[in-house]
Amino acid sequence: MTAAGRPPGPVDAVVAGGGPAGAVAALVLASAGRRVLLLDDGAPRPSPGGRDSFKIGESLPPAARPLLRDLGLLDGFLADGHPPSTGTYAAWGSGALHGISHLFDPDGHGWHLDRLRFDAFLRGAAVAAGAEPYRATVLAHLDGRLTVRERDTGTVGHLRSRWTVDATGRRCVIGRRHGHRHRQDRLVAVYSVFRDRRPSGRDHPRDAEARTLVEAAPDGWWYTTPTPAGRLVAHLTDPDLADPSLRTPRGFWRGITRTDHVRRRLDGYDSAGAPEPCWTPAHGLRVSPAAGPGWVAVGDAALAFDPLSSQGILSALHTGARAGQTVAACLADPDRTAAALADYTAFLDGIADAYRRNHAHAYGQERRWPAGPFWQRRHAGGRAVPGDTPARR
Known part of the structure; x- marks a missing residue:
């Protein structure tokens, strides 16, 4: 051939x-x-x-x-x-946001x-x-x-x-x-991209936040970041712990509203036009x-x-x-x-x-939910969930 x-x-x-x-x-x-x-x-x-x-x-x-x-x-x-x-914000190990900037990185941003x-x-x-x-x-x-x-x-x-x-x-x-x-382990990501519906201009500034935001949650963690396609929001969890409603745009949006910091990054974004969330092994x-x-x-x-x-x-x-x-x-x-x-x-x-x-150090920093299965698995070395299979979409 x-x-x-x-x-x-x-x-x-x-x-x-x-x-x-x-x-x-x-x-x-x-x-x-x-x-x-x-x-x-x-x-x-x-x-x-x-x-x-x-x-x-x-x-x-x-x-x-x-x-x-x-x-x-x-x-x-x-x-x-x-x-x-330009860096990262993280609510990890506590509810407060902590920033890591690329300002002093020798390789720049x-x-x-x-x-x-x-x-x-x-x-x-x-x-x-x-x-x-x-x-x-x-x-x-x-x-x-x-x-x-x-x-x-x-x-x-x-x-x-x-x-x-x-x-x-x-x-x-x-x-x-x-x-x-x-x-x-069995980590999966469910994600969607949201469009900024605000008009651009001095009186209506569009999203200018250039840092990724990471936020830990009882059943996993979330992150959001600006991309050329819009604002990406992703939830990382294990398949057996994932809320089935995350498969729908409305359910995914409800999940976002239960976060403390990620939801604030979605101010000005329209949930009505969001596509069906995607799933991928992570x-x-x-x-x-x-x-x-x-x-x-x-x-x-x-x-x-x-x-x-x-x-x-x-x-x-x-x-x-x-x-x-x-x-x-x-x-x-x-x-x-x-x-x-x-x-x-x-x-x-x-x-x-x-x-x-x-990986062990990063997950070891989050101890707010010691009885939560997601965190127990990571603190125990990330053992797989017996009988579980990755989400496929």
Whole structure:
């Protein structure tokens, strides 16, 4: 099977997935002179204001700045005009709000991303470096062969390459066949985006708050942040603790009104036009091993984080860049494959260890509801809920 306009013949690497991790891996490999096929499902452009016009995963911390610079992407990224994030407010461990500012961060401020635009920017950079785009979805991986479905024709076929980069997100299509996935807990996120209905102008200022707000609650926690699509509000909890009414716009709005601080950020926003809330898995997840002869996992396929860390996109960029370098080194000198993969695994271990420490510390700071099941589970090490399944939507 060949992509339209792509000359037949073998490729050095297939990158399965066109999110931030996959796009950066493809960029690094193509920049190293390797022939790379970048698989993306090629979803149609969303209609403005439609349900699909927003993608969660909207925070990029200041630490991304030097990495984007090293990748040659910083100027283009800044030109895209993503709104700045100047820090965080948190009601965590007490009912009072505490602020963390980026004012004195050596890397400057962070950003509230338009994820659809950011992902497209990274894919465009990979293609400009020489990666070949292919509109297809990965279905399976067996014996070094990828089974894919072409987006435009629906044709199912097979691809082979010397290396495969698993950037399929939490599906982890390649990695799950080679290792075990370790789920931290059962956390899910239910979220919606609200539009500011106030007219702009001196007498009617629109929402200008540039910080993310996090608020703990008896059955989980909430956060809200401005995005180019509107004000995002999300509730994080376990599926067995989630109020069924959160599945409806009215029920989700009622949940917001029971918060102390998040609800105040919604002053001036119209609940009547809010779309049906979306649900998505949000638990920490790791595949082990995350690399082997002929394949490496990146991004959420390798390490997925609880959103409280605000490190998901940054980790995707870092793991994508490191995986691209690893595969390029293996292609250049096959005798170094074992050592290169060991180095990549050690790199992931370092990220995972830091995440576990920070996660335990963060949840350990909230002790107001010691009898609440959500908090008991996190204070006990985030054990999974027996017999529970993640929400799917």
